[in-house]
Amino acid sequence: MNAMKINSLxxxxxxxxxxxxxxxxxxxxxLEELYEQSLENLDDSANLFTYMLVTAMRRRLTGVQAAEHIYLQRFEIPQIRLFELLIQQFPLxxxxxxxxxxxxxxxxxxxxxxxxxxxxxxxxxxVVNILNxxxxxxxxxxxxxxxxxxxxFEDALASAQETIxxxxxxxxxxxxxxxxxAFIEQVSLADLQQSLPSRHDGVYANASFALHHIQRAEARKQVFTNLKELPVQALVLSEPNSDHYEPNYGKRFRNCVNHYGALFNLIxxxxxxxxxxxxxxxxxGREINDVLGNPEGQRVEKHYATQQWVDLFRETGFQLHKRPVHLPALALNGAHIFTNLPDRYATAFQGEEITSLFWAE
Structure with missing residues (x-):
């Protein structure tokens, strides 16, 4: 990490x-001086990270989303290619x-x-990968x-139905x-029960990077309670390990810098x-813009840190298990899977748990 980045952060x-x-x-x-300084060389990773942080902070102050800098517009790529990069190349x-x-x-x-x-x-x-x-x-x-x-989202759901x-x-x-x-927090226990076939011998729920979008803590608890009462054989949860639910701006900024700074270093x-x-x-960067740029009532990227998910599992009657399983790969592009944690798996980078992977019964 160079001196400019340390001083700016x-x-x-x-x-x-x-x-x-x-x-x-x-x-x-x-703040304006740091913004102008970051624009001097956006090819530099530290400057780009500073630019994204400052842009979000300026938006939080003004309530106005500034136009993306013309330099960055040339890095737009088709969304399908972006998803391919995330799944194939981004190791976490x-x-x-x-x-x-x-x-x-x-x-x-x-x-x-x-x-x-x-x-x-x-x-x-x-789901396609699971079916295969x-x-x-x-x-x-x-x-x-x-x-x-x-x-x-209707379009995504229609695509899923057609593909699967x-x-x-x-x-x-x-x-x-x-x-x-529907948003999962809008689905009642009765609705979940009605979605099940009359004959089945086990229900497994998967939530990959989805539940942190539930805005209120009590709604998250209700979702967990509904799944426990359904009942599911297991809830398999994947979530980033960073507290962006935190309402205090200064603390949330620190968490944001630590989490996304690690992701940028990995990239x-x-x-x-x-x-x-x-x-x-x-x-x-668009997640950073939400975490730091939107007022509390409009934010959607409200990640929990690992312990907050652990506490929620326990409050709703779930028990975490380290289910033994053969993993196809333990490392990729500088990241690896923690297999020595007592109650979960995790992806890690430079010794830090970045994503937590839970099996809860």
């Missing part, structure tokens, strides 16, 4: 402690999905008519699998897809084109 942290209502005129002048996403998929495949394969309830199913790519894994499982007992896809249903003919078991267009190590490296940073 130190100054921004001091300003963040007084954000948003206690900044002096000289504080605001300093890749390793997380490999781990949770292995856990789910192992659990589902022991049943004849299980249900996979995917919360935030998106376009269904993770089940098709190749040497001792799978599955005869019929029901997939319940819960997703708030189209895969059915190539599988050694039959499948059915139940589409539920810098990837053997990909500069344009793709910048595109990944812009993807996470």
């Amino acid at each position: 130190s100054a921004l942290q001091t300003l963040a402690l007084r954000m948003p209502g206690a900044l002096t005129d000289s504080d605001r002048d300093l 996403a890749n390793l997380s999905q490999q781990c949770t998929n292995a856990l789910l495949i192992d659990g589902l394969s022991r049943h004849q008519e299980p249900v996979l309830m995917d919360i935030g199913v998106g376009t269904g790519m993770q 894994g089940l098709a190749q499982h040497p001792t799978s007992a599955i005869r019929h699998l029901t997939i319940v896809g819960i997703e708030p 249903s189209g895969l059915g003919a190539s599988l050694p078991f039959t499948i059915s897809f139940v589409a539920k267009q 810098d190590q990837l053997s990909i084109a500069d344009k793709e490296r910048a595109a990944l940073k812009l993807f996470f």
Whole structure:
């Protein structure tokens, strides 16, 4: 980390402690100075990170989203390519999905008519990987699998249904897809129960990087309670390890810098084109913009730190288990999977837990 980055982050942290209502005129002048300084060389990773932090802080002060700097506009890439980069090259996403998929495949394969309830199913790519894994499982007992896809966005849900249903003919078991267009916190226990087939012998819920979008703590607790009472055989949860639910701006700024700073350092190590490296940073930069740029009532990236998820599991009657499973890979592009934690798996970078992977019964 170079001196410019250290000095900028130190100054921004001091300003963040007084954000948003206690900044002096000289504080605001300093913020503008740091903004102008960051623009001097956006090819520099430290400058780009500072630019994203300052841009978010300026937005929080003014309530206005500034136009993205013209330099950054040339790094836009098709969304499908961005998702490919995240899953194939960005090791935290890749390793997380490999781990949770292995856990789910192992659990589902022991049943004849299980249900996979995917919360935030998106376009269904993770479910497709799970189905292919089940098709190749040497001792799978599955005869019929029901997939319940819960997703708030109509286009994504329609794409998931088409993609998953189209895969059915190539599988050694039959499948059915139940589409539920809703935010999970708006789905009652009765609605969850009605989405299940009349015959099934086990329900597994998967939530990959979805539940931190639930805005209120009490709503998160209700979702966990509903799943426990359904009941699910297991809730498999993947979430970043950083407290961005924190309402105090100064503390949230520190958490944000630590988390996204690590992600940017990891991206810098990837053997990909500069344009793709910048595109990944812009993807996470938009999360920074939400964490630091939106007022409390409008933020959506409200991540919990690991211990907060652990506490929520315990409050709602779940028990965490370190389910033994064969993992296809333990390391990728500078990141690796922690396998020595007592109650979970995790992806890690430079010895720090970045993403927590839970199996809860």
